Each structure stands twice: as structure tokens, then as C-alpha cells.
Amino acid sequence: xxxxxxxxxxxxxxxxxxxxxxxxxxxxxxxxxxxxxxxxxxxxxxxxxxxxxxxxxxxxxxxxxxxxxxxxxxxxxxxxxxxxxxxxxxxxxxxxxxxxxxxxxxxxxxxxxxxxxxxxxxxxxxxxxxxxxxxxxxxxxxxxxxxxxxxxxxxxxxxxxxxxxxxxxxxxxxxxxxxxxxxxxxxxxxxxxxxxxxxxxxxxxxxxxxxxxxxxxxxxxxxxxxxxxxxxxxxxxxxxxxxxxxxxxxxxxxxxxxxxxxxxxxxxxxxxxxxxxxxxxxxxxxxxxxxxxxxxxxxxxxxxxxxxxxxxxxxxxxxxxxxxxxxxxxxxxxxxxxxxxxxxxxxxxxxxxxxxxxxxxxxxxxxxxxxxxxxxxxxxxxxxxxxxxxxxxxxxxxxxxxxxxxxxxxxxxxxxxxxxxxxxxxxxxxxxxxxxxxxxxxxxxxxxxxxxxxxxxxxxxxxxxxxxxxxxxxxxxxxxxxxxxxxxxxxxxxxxxxxxxxxxxxxxxxxxxxxxxxxxxxxxxxxxxxxxxxxxxxxxxxxxxxxxxxxxxxxxxxxxxxxxxxxxxxxxxxxxxxxxxxxxxxxxxxxxxxxxxxxxxxxxxxxxxxxxxxxxxxxxxxxxxxxxxxxxxxxxxxxxxxxxxxxxxxxxxxxxxxxxxxxxxxxxxxxxxxxxxxxxxxxxxxxxxxxxxxxxxxxxxxxxxxxxxxxxxxxxxxxxxxxxxxxxxxxxxxxxxxxxxxxxxxxxxxxxxxxxxxxxxxxxxxxxxxxxxxxxxxxxxxxxxxx
Numbered sequence: 051x052x053x054x055x056x057x058x059x060x061x062x063x064x065x066x067x068x069x070x071x072x073x074x075x076x077x078x079x080x081x082x083x084x085x086x087x088x089x090x091x092x093x094x095x096x097x098x099x100x101x102x103x104x105x106x107x108x109x110x111x112x113x114x115x116x117x118x119x120x121x122x123x124x125x126x127x128x129x130x131x132x133x134x135x136x137x138x139x140x141x142x143x144x145x146x147x148x149x150x151x152x153x154x155x156x157x158x159x160x161x162x163x164x165x166x167x168x169x170x171x172x173x174x175x176x177x178x179x180x181x182x183x184x185x186x187x188x189x190x191x192x193x194x195x196x197x198x199x200x201x202x203x204x205x206x207x208x209x210x211x212x213x214x215x216x217x218x219x220x221x222x223x224x225x226x227x228x229x230x231x232x233x234x235x236x237x238x239x240x241x242x243x244x245x246x247x248x249x250x251x252x253x254x255x256x257x258x259x260x261x262x263x264x265x266x267x268x269x270x271x272x273x274x275x276x277x278x279x280x281x282x283x284x285x286x287x288x289x290x291x292x293x294x295x296x297x298x299x300x301x302x303x304x305x306x307x308x309x310x311x312x313x314x315x316x317x318x319x320x321x322x323x324x325x326x327x328x329x330x331x332x333x334x335x336x337x338x339x340x341x342x343x344x345x346x347x348x349x350x351x352x353x354x355x356x357x358x359x360x361x362x363x364x365x366x367x368x369x370x371x372x373x374x375x376x377x378x379x380x381x382x383x384x385x386x387x388x389x390x391x392x393x394x395x396x397x398x399x400x401x402x403x404x405x406x407x408x409x410x411x412x413x414x415x416x417x418x419x420x421x422x423x424x425x426x427x428x429x430x431x432x433x434x435x436x437x438x439x440x441x442x443x444x445x446x447x448x449x450x451x452x453x454x455x456x457x458x459x460x461x462x463x464x465x466x467x468x469x470x471x472x473x474x475x476x477x478x479x480x481x482x483x484x485x486x487x488x489x490x491x492x493x494x495x496x497x498x499x500x501x502x503x504x505x506x507x508x509x510x511x512x513x514x515x516x517x518x519x520x521x522x523x524x525x526x527x528x529x530x531x532x533x534x535x536x537x538x539x540x541x542x543x544x545x546x547x548x549x550x551x552x553x554x555x556x557x558x559x560x561x562x563x564x565x566x567x568x569x570x571x572x573x574x575x576x577x578x579x580x581x582x583x584x585x586x587x588x589x590x591x592x593x594x595x596x597x598x599x600x601x602x603x604x605x606x607x608x609x610x611x612x613x614x615x616x617x618x619x620x621x622x623x624x625x626x627x628x629x630x631x632x633x634x635x636x637x638x639x640x641x642x643x644x645x646x647x648x649x650x651x652x653x654x655x656x657x658x659x660x661x662x663x664x665x666x667x668x669x670x671x672x673x674x675x676x677x678x679x680x681x682x683x684x685x686x687x688x689x690x691x692x693x694x695x696x697x698x699x700x701x702x703x704x705x706x707x708x709x710x711x712x713x714x715x716x717x718x719x720x721x722x723x724x725x726x727x728x729x730x731x732x733x734x735x736x737x738x739x740x741x742x743x744x745x746x747x748x749x750x751x752x753x754x755x756x757x758x759x760x761x762x763x764x765x766x767x768x769x770x771x772x773x774x775x776x777x778x779x780x781x782x783x784x785x786x787x788x789x790x791x792x793x794x795x796x797x798x799x800x801x802x803x804x805x806x807x808x809x810x811x812x813x814x815x816x817x818x819x820x821x822x823x824x825x826x827x828x829x830x831x832x833x834x835x836x837x
Contacts (some may be wrong), residue, residue, distance in 0.1 A: 188246075599640065
């Protein structure tokens with residue numbers, strides 16, 4: 051073994067506590083990166099395989115009733131490779147032993163032969179057989195939520211008539227990798243299911259023989275999606291089409307794509323924080339080791355070691371630390387990714403979702419950590435290379451102590467001598483003090499970033515479901531209901547208040563941007579479904595104009611006063627130019643709002659309603675639901691409490707896992723930075739501290755000199771870390787911004803307090819360790835050290 055290698059090992063062993071702290075910080079950054087990239091690779095591989103093998107469609111469209119004779123014309127559209135027509139209908143279910151409402155989406159499949167697109171993977175049981183009526187195949191998540199097995203039955207209200215459906219199989223579909231009911235913000239596996247049924251059965255139930263109301267297309271490789279959609283819309287317009295859309299706007303694919311984009315964002319931001327802190331720690335450690343080993347460096351050069359050899363010796367020390375952290379972090383990242391993928395199995399349903407190792411990410415992690423380590427220590431190592439032996443033999447010049455500004459302000463004698471020492475030592479090394487404060491502040495910031503998401507989710511739910519949406523039940527009708535139907539619903543026993551709404555599909559265009567959205571027509575002064583601005587103030591629905599939610603306004607680049615083009619995608623499809631009158635705040639979906647009376651005039655219709663919002667006596671919720679369930683015109687019923695319960699269960703589990711990882715890593719940063727600062731200060735000032743003990747200072751007074759400095763750094767770092775954490779939380783919230791939901795930037799006092807407490811505890815524990823070393827100082831050995 052080379053002599054410099056033996057010296058390297060001895061140096062590392064002497065500062066093993068500091069090395070362990072830095073290794074853990076590096077490991078935290080690498081683990082977050084590897085976890086995100088391997089989770090991304092696992093989702094991407096499973097998604098691509100499922101989409102390809104089971105022929106996930108590229109374009110989707112629905113209409114009221116389209117004759118089968120239109121299929122050849124659709125197939126002739128340039129760029130279309132495959133076409134499949136089907137019948138789709140949403141119905142209410144009467145699930146045994148379940149009081150809450152459940153909705154099923156019925157999708158027809160060919161009676162003979164396999165589907166051309168969106169093929170089913172039969173996980174259990176069998177596929178539907180020709181000639182057997184009343185059979186269905188159910189989605190796996192819905193079957194698991196209710197414990198359904200082949201042979202079970204469930205009642206459905208189809209076209210106003212109760213029918214018993216027999217489950218013969220459990221399936222997965224590329225169209226429903228994650229099963230989210232249209233209009234919802236999160237999956238609800240208990241209250242929304244997908245059922246596949248023989249086409250002949252659904253044709254008979256809905257009187258759709260020789261017709262279809264949904265069509266999916268598979269496009270050729272080099273086709274133009276926008277042109278295909280335009281031609282398809284022209285063909286289906288006379289049949290009540292609400293506009294075709296591509297895969298990017300398909301709900302399941304949107305949610306999956308959003309999750310993958312967020313993994314990418316996490317893979318960039320979190321490692322950048324951790325590796326920056328690691329580079330900072332390495333710079334401090336190496337620079338102070340070099341300062342302490344000036345005489346050793348001079349001796350090595352005097353014995354014939356070249357500048358490059360001595361410089362490489364210290365670079366090797368850096369690389370050993372960074373590579374050790376990378377190896378540990380990669381292993382930890384594999385474990386974390388495996389747990390995340392296991393969690394994803396509950397949300398995203400693939401025939402096979404296996405943990406995938408992203409070897410490119412591993413290689414990139416090694417490159418990133420090595421680069422961060424070398425960049426963080428280059429200046430210190432460069433000082434080794436350029437330091438002449440004669441100058442290295444000379445001890446470093448003593449510090450220039452003089453009264454500080456605080457001492458000039460505070461009366462003489464009012465500050466104890468040890469406190470003056472702390473103030474002067476900090477004042478004479480402002481850069482070192484600033485870097486130490488910044489490192490501790492980063493620990494506070496990471497704690498805030500790890501915890502703010504829960505604050506944001508709680509605020510979002512409170513904003514959406516307590517301040518804005520104050521109804522207990524939301525009802526949608528199969529067809530727009532007349533005033534008499536609405537009156538009957540509003541007079542049901544237990545209903546205290548009711549409001550109607552009219553919804554239509556539309557395309558909003560502004561300049562060169564457009565978006566397919568739902569327009570919701572509301573009453574002038576709604577009380578159950580209120581619109582709020584960013585300050586939680588109620589926004590009145592104006593008599594004229596259109597209101598956009600904040601996400602839609604950003605996507606279009608439109609502001610109040612701008613004129614947008616509104617094309618209704620139903621009935622006669624009127625197109626008008628309309629003024630944007632207000633921007634409303636929402637954290638879910640991309641929506642627009644109008645006065646209900648104005649929308650009726652635009653559609654040239656009477657005062658019909660697409661649905662109603664009901665305020666119900668809490669003791670009569672189930673009674674009202676059962677009444678609604680029996681009415682043929684009711685398409686779906688949603689109880690708000692059930693939606694909130696499902697959302698909390700789903701989100702809480704996901705956030706809890708990620709939050710625990712971040713808190714653990716933040717604690718690592720806090721302990722790493724604080725402990726390193728304390729240990730290095732002890733090694734630098736051991737002679738001063740020993741001298742103080744010899745001349746009569748007590749252990750308490752000596753400890754104040756060293757630990758008081760660390761305590762001062764922590765006190766200064768906490769407010770800076772809170773500000774930095776708030777800024778980083780804003781960046782993280784922006785990275786999580788999607789069409790489906792947005793995370794508001796909300797950080798509670800409890801989150802700030804928790805971040806500060808973790809750092810204070812880390813400081814206290816580090817102080818205990820350093821205090822023990824102060825008590826163990828060998829005064830004679832320290833004082834005998836050469837200058």
C-alpha cells in the first residue's frame with residue numbers, strides 16, 4: 051500500500067464522524083434521484099408495454115347516436131389505421147352492503163371476436179361468451195374494493211330499468227390504468243367501476259341497435275392528429291358529437307403522465323438540494339483539513355512528492371467520501387423505489403408492474419456526485435497544489451482580534467469574556483460563519499419542503515369542499531331535465547336547499563391557443579356552488595360574459611377584458627365571441643363558468659338543467675340517495691362526504707410515504723451540517739480551549755465558547771431557512787402544477803415550528819457529542835503540539 055494511501059485511511063478514521071455525516075447527506079441526494087428515476091422507468095416500461103400489446107387508442111370521440119353506416123367513412127380518414135365503434139353509458143349501481151351511491155360505466159364489447167382497440171386483459175375468470183345475456187366483466191380495482199368474484203351479481207339501473215348483471219371475469223384495460231370518474235379529482239374504487247358488457251345486451255337496453263355513441267381510433271405512425279380530429283368532428287357533428295380528443299386529454303393517461311412528470315421534477319430538485327449541501331460540507335471539511343495539515347503538506351513536498359501527487363491525495367479523499375455516499379444512496383434508492391412501485395400497484399393497474407433498475411440513472415448519479423464533490427473542493431485542493439513548502443512550514447498568521455460593533459454598543463464589562471470570544475471569532479471569519487448558517491438553513495428548508503404538501507392538500511380540500519362547494523349531494527341527469535323534474539328533486543324529504551346548473555362541452559379559443567373544457571352555467575348568486583377568487587372572496591356570476599378558472603386563464607393567456615371565441619360542442623354548436631369578465635380560483639380541473647340564463651339563450655333552449663346541487667339533512671342522506679336512485683332520469687349521484695373520505699384515504703397514503711422519506715433526509719442534513727461545524731471548530735480550536743482550561747476557565751465556560759458559536763449559527767439560520775424553504779416550496783408547487791390539480795403554496799405555522807424543532811434537536815445532540823469530546827481533551831498533549 052502506498053504511503054499516501056495509508057495516510058488517507060488514517061485521516062478518514064480520525065474524522066469518521068464527519069465523514070459519516072457527509073456520506074449520509076450524499077446518500078440522501080442519490081437515493082432521492084435513484085428512487086424517482088427507477089420509479090419513472092418502472093411506470094414507463096409497464097405503460098408502453100400495456101399500451102402496445104393491448105392497442106390503446108390514439109383518438110376518442112362520443113356522440114348521441116351515430117349510425118353504423120358512418121364507420122366506413124371514418125375509416126377512410128387519412129391517417130386512420132383502425133376504428134372501433136362501441137356503446138358507452140354511465141349507470142347507477144345497487145351494490146350489496148353499500149349504502150353510498152356507486153356509478154358504473156358500461157362499455158360494449160363485440161359479441162364475437164376480440165376488440166380491435168383497448169383490448170382487455172382478463173386477470174381472473176373468463177371473457178364474455180356469445181349468446182349469454184346479462185354477463186359482465188368488471189374492472190379489477192372495483193372488484194377488489196367490493197370483494198367481487200366470478201359468479202357474483204350486482205343490480206344496475208339501465209335506462210330507468212333495474213337489471214341484474216352477472217360477473218364472469220375481472221379485467222384490466224389500457225383505457226383505465228387508473229380509474230377516475232369524469233369530473234372527479236381522484237380515483238374512488240368503491241364508488242366508480244367499469245363494466246364491459248356484450249354489445250347486443252347494451253344495444254337492447256338503450257335502444258341502440260345499428261348505432262353507436264362512442265368511437266376510438268388508432269392512427270398510422272406519420273399521421274397528423276389535429277387533422278384527423280378535425281375530419282372526425284366534421285363527420286360526427288350532425289350526430290351530436292361533443293368533440294374528439296387525443297390521448298393526451300384522456301383521463302387515465304393524463305393522471306399517469308402527470309405522475310411521471312412529477313417524478314422527473316423530484317429527480318431534479320431534491321438531489322440538487324442535497325448535493326449542494328454535500329459539496330458545501332466537503333469544501334468546509336477539506337479546506338480545514340488542509341489548514342490543519344500545513345506542516346504535513348510541506349513535509350510531503352520536501353520529501354519529493356510533487357504538487358500533483360499531493361493534490362490527488364486530497365482529491366482521493368473527496369472521491370472516497372462521495373463514492374461511498376453514492377453506493378449507499380443507490381442501494382437506499384432501490385429500496386425506496388421498490389416501496390413506491392408497490393404503492394403504485396394500488397393506483398395504477400397493469401398486467402405486470404415490476405421494479406425496473408434504471409442503470410443510466412445510476413451512472414448519472416455517480417457523475418453528479420463526483421462532479422459536485424470535485425467542484426465543492428477544487429479551490430481548497432488548488433491551494434494545496436500551489437502552496438510552496440517554505441510557506442507551508444510557517445504557521446498560519448494569528449487571527450486579528452479587535453472589539454466588534456456589538457462590543458462597542460454594549461457597555462464594557464456587561465458581556466462575559468467567553469461571550470466576547472464567540473462574537474469576535476464569528477466576526478473575524480464572516481465567510482465561514484455565513485456558510486455554516488447557510489448549511490443549517492438548508493436543513494430547515496428541506497424540512498419545510500417535505501411537509502408543506504400536507505398543508506397545501508388540507509387547504510385545497512378546505513377551499514374546494516367547504517368554502518366553494520357547500521352542497522351535500524350532486525346529481526346529474528341523463529338528459530337535460532325540465533323544470534318539473536328539478537322541482538320534484540328539490541322537494542324530496544330531507545332536501546333543505548337546491549340549485550340547478552347547466553353544463554355543456556365547449557372549446558375556448560384565444561389568439562393561437564385553444565382548450566376543450568366544460569362550461570358550467572350557474573345561477574346569479576349561487577350559495578351551494580360558489581366561485582371564489584384567490585383571496586377567498588365570493589365572485590358573483592355576471593349577467594354576461596364568461597369566467598375562467600386560473601389554470602385555464604394561464605393556458606390561454608387570457609385576462610379579464612379579453613375577447614375569447616367560444617364554440618359549443620353540442621346541439622347546433624353555436625360559436626360566439628365573449629368577454630372574459632373574471633378569473634376564479636380553483637385547484638382542480640380546467641373549467642369555465644357562465645350565467646345559466648345567458649347559456650340558455652346561447653343554446654336557444656328553455657330553462658333545463660344538467661344537474662342539481664342539494665343541501666340535505668345529515669340524517670336523511672341515505673334516504674335521499676335511495677329516492678334518487680329510483681328515478682329513471684338520474685345519471686349519477688355523488689355524496690360529498692364520500693368523495694372527501696376517498697380523497698383523504700388515497701392522498702394520505704401517498705403523501706405519508708414521501709413525507710417520511712423527506713423528513714428523514716432533512717434530519718440527516720441538519721445533523722450533518724451542525725455536527726460537522728461543531729467538530730471542525732473543536733479540531734481547529736482545541737489548543738485555544740485547552741489553554742483556557744489551563745489558565746482557569748471552567749468546562750462550562752469553555753463549552754460556551756465553542757457551543758455558543760454553533761447555537762448562534764442555528765438561531766440565525768432558522769429564519770433564513772424558513773424563507774428559503776418557502777421559496778423552495780413555491781418551486782415544488784409549480785412543478786406539481788397539472789391540468790387535473792394544482793398544489794397551492796400554503797405553509798402552516800406547525801410546519802415552520804417542526805422544521806425549527808428538528809434543527810434545534812440536531813444542534814442539541816451534536817452539542818452533547820462535542821461536549822463529551824471537550825471533557826476528554828488531553829490538556830498536556832494539546833499544549834505540546836507544535837505551532
